[in-house]
Each structure stands twice: as C-alpha cells, then as structure tokens.
Amino acid sequence: MKLLFLHGPPAAGKYTIARAVADATGLPLFHNHLIVDAVHAVFPFGSPGFVALRERFWIDVIRAAVTEDRSLIFTFQPESSVSPGFPEQVAGIVAAGGGETIFVQLRLDLAGQISRIANDDRARFGKLRDTALLEQLHADFAACEAAMPASALIIDTASTAPADAAARIIALLTAPQSN
Numbered sequence: 001m002k003l004l005f006l007h008g009p010p011a012a013g014k015y016t017i018a019r020a021v022a023d024a025t026g027l028p029l030f031h032n033h034l035i036v037d038a039v040h041a042v043f044p045f046g047s048p049g050f051v052a053l054r055e056r057f058w059i060d061v062i063r064a065a066v067t068e069d070r071s072l073i074f075t076f077q078p079e080s081s082v083s084p085g086f087p088e089q090v091a092g093i094v095a096a097g098g099g100e101t102i103f104v105q106l107r108l109d110l111a112g113q114i115s116r117i118a119n120d121d122r123a124r125f126g127k128l129r130d131t132a133l134l135e136q137l138h139a140d141f142a143a144c145e146a147a148m149p150a151s152a153l154i155i156d157t158a159s160t161a162p163a164d165a166a167a168r169i170i171a172l173l174t175a176p177q178s179n
Contacts, residue, residue, distance in 0.1 A: 001099030002071040003062065004173060005087065007078055007148060008106030009141050011113045013157040013165065014075040017106065020166035022073055025173065030061055031075040046081040055083060062090055066097035078144035087149055104169055105151040110138050112158045 004027070006018050015031050022029040035057045036045075043050035058074075065072050076087070083089075091101040114131055153172050155165045 001066055001069045001094065001097060002173065003065070003090070003094045003099060003101045004071075004073045004169065005076060005090065005101050005103045006073060006106065006169075007076040007087075007103065007145070007151075008157070009108055009113055009145060010077060012106040012108040013162055014077070014106055016162045017155075017157070017165045017169070018073045018075050020162055021169050021173075024166060024170055028070070028072045029075075030065075030072050032077060035061075051081050051083070055086060058086075059090065059093065063093055063097075066094055066099055069099075071099075078141065078148055080140050080144055082144070084147070091149065102153075102172065103149050103151040104172070105145070105148065105154045106165070107154060107156045108158055113138075 004018075004021065006014055006021075008014055015033075018029050018031060021027065035054050039050050039053045039057070043053065062072075062074065074090075078087075087103070091103075094101045153168060155168060157165060160168075
C-alpha cells in the first residue's frame with residue numbers, strides 16, 4: 001500500500017496535479033476538501049469540533065485504506081489548525097500496516113499564490129480565495145510547511161506545468177524500491 005501525501009500552500013496546484021496522477025494511475029484521490037467542506041458545513045473552520053472531526057475522518061479513511069491494502073493520493077495544506085505531528089501520525093499508521101508514505105511537496109511563492117488564489121475553479125471546493133486573508137496567513141502557512149517531514153520530491157509549480165509535475169510524481173510512485 002502506498003500513500004501519496006501531496007502537500008503545499010494554497011493555490012500551488014495540489015488538486016490539479018493530484019487529479020492528473022489519479023487519472024493516469026487509477027489511484028483514488030482523497031483530497032483535502034472532501035472532508036474540510038463536509039465538516040465545515042456544520043462547524044466553523046478551526047473550531048474544536050471542526051478540528052477533531054476533520055482529523056478523525058482523515059485518519060479513519062487512511063486507516064481503512066491501509067487495512068484493505070488500497071493505495072491512494074491524499075492532498076494536504078499544512079496550517080496551524082491541524083494537530084502538530086499529524087503527518088507523522090498518518091505515516092506511522094501506514095507503516096504499521098506494512099505500507100509506505102511518500103511525501104511530495106509542491107512549492108509556490110506568495111506572488112504565485114496571489115496570482116491564482118481568486119481563480120473561479122477554487123470556489124468549487126470552498127477553497128481560500130481572499131488575497132488579504134492569504135497575505136495575513138502566509139507566515140503561518142510557511143511555518144507549518146517547514147515543519148512537514150522530508151519530501152521525496154519537491155516541485156515548484158510556478159515553473160512546472162501540472163502535466164509535467166504529475167509525470168514526475170508517477171515516475172516516483174512507479175520507481176523500483178531500493179533496499
């Protein structure tokens with residue numbers, strides 16, 4: 001079982017690239033906003049109920065995938081309402097089940113994020129679209145990203161087209177394991 005743990009800042013292209021990887025590989029895409037939007041429909045973002053349920057759903061789905069030996073793609077935006085150590089906890093669950101977590105980081109500088117943040121396609125999943133709020137939260141997002149586990153692959157999406165990023169990730173996923 002492999003868990004592709006694709007992470008990066010807002011508007012870095014996580015969903016777009018993950019969708020391309022999913023379409024090419026047949027792996028299911030468990031993207032961040034499936035759970036965020038569902039829980040946010042009932043609880044305010046960042047509230048104790050929101051945080052607890054979001055993480056429980058994420059972990060329950062990933063644990064079930066490990067149990068059934070189902071590889072999947074998970075997209076994630078590191079930010080301070082997520083419990084510290086969440087990525088390591090997920091990797092531990094996967095490893096305990098005999099699987100492998102592959103961290104891939106997408107990078108995009110603040111100017112690139114600002115140029116993409118208000119795109120209409122971001123409204124579909126209730127994603128952050130407010131430039132002023134992005135600027136206000138940028139330092140927090142960067143600090144949370146810096147605390148992530150080491151990535152097997154880092155892709156700058158300002159200079160890498162989504163199809164090329166997906167191809168690099170697919171190559172990583174299908175590379176023979178070295179022991």
